Amino acid sequence: MNARVCCRIALFLFPVYLGAQTTQPVIEGAYFLRGVMEVASAYRFNADSTFDFYFSYGAIDRYGKGTYDRQGDSLILHSPPKPERDFILESEKKTDDERVIIQVKDQNPMVLPYVLCRLLTPQDSILQGQSDREGYIFFDKTPVKSISLLHQLWPDRPSVFQVTDPADNFFVFAIDPHIIEVDFNGVVLHLAGNALEGPHPLLEPGKVYRFEKE
Numbered sequence: 001m002n003a004r005v006c007c008r009i010a011l012f013l014f015p016v017y018l019g020a021q022t023t024q025p026v027i028e029g030a031y032f033l034r035g036v037m038e039v040a041s042a043y044r045f046n047a048d049s050t051f052d053f054y055f056s057y058g059a060i061d062r063y064g065k066g067t068y069d070r071q072g073d074s075l076i077l078h079s080p081p082k083p084e085r086d087f088i089l090e091s092e093k094k095t096d097d098e099r100v101i102i103q104v105k106d107q108n109p110m111v112l113p114y115v116l117c118r119l120l121t122p123q124d125s126i127l128q129g130q131s132d133r134e135g136y137i138f139f140d141k142t143p144v145k146s147i148s149l150l151h152q153l154w155p156d157r158p159s160v161f162q163v164t165d166p167a168d169n170f171f172v173f174a175i176d177p178h179i180i181e182v183d184f185n186g187v188v189l190h191l192a193g194n195a196l197e198g199p200h201p202l203l204e205p206g207k208v209y210r211f212e213k214e
Helices: 003-022 109-114
Strands: 029-034 040-045 050-057 060-071 074-078 087-093 099-105 115-120 126-130 136-140 146-151 159-162 170-175 188-191 195-198 209-213
Touching: 029 195, 040 209, 087 159, 099 115, 099 146, 109 115, 115 136, 126 136, 146 170
Parallel strands: 099 170
Antiparallel strands: 029 040, 029 209, 040 050, 050 060, 060 074, 074 188, 087 170, 099 136, 115 126, 115 146, 146 159, 188 195, 195 209
């Protein structure tokens, strides 16, 4: 092949290559969940490789944010680390009360009745209870080895606390404000035309969901 022919091929291929680069789908914009009744959920992807997320179902509202990496037609999502637990142990002490008392506090009293609690005794017996409207959980008095709390509105993970003194029987917890934030680490979405498809961090695991661009 002579030099003139090579030059013509190069001139022909060069604009095709540029065209392929410029036709790559633009990610930026809002993508709304489709096909799930009574659930409102969406992503907004920004030009600076950050994203925002919301989820609403009944009385439950969840939010999230993070960054994303693009690899071909895939978006790999990352979120900032959350605190180790979703509850904060504010105090524990021994009292003369003939019960073990767990008190959960929050600025919003509407979320107080939904906390599940498991007590583990030094003999590895498990006691279970649920908070009342004022955020209290009561058990018959017993030595306590650990306390596990799980909020039913944000049931992503239990929060386990080891008790330093088994004789303590009054514990006060606050709900960490970060509990509503969604963890996206490990979530991968794939471009499908004008939509994104992949798992939803709060819905059925293993199922593929579709988010359509506004």
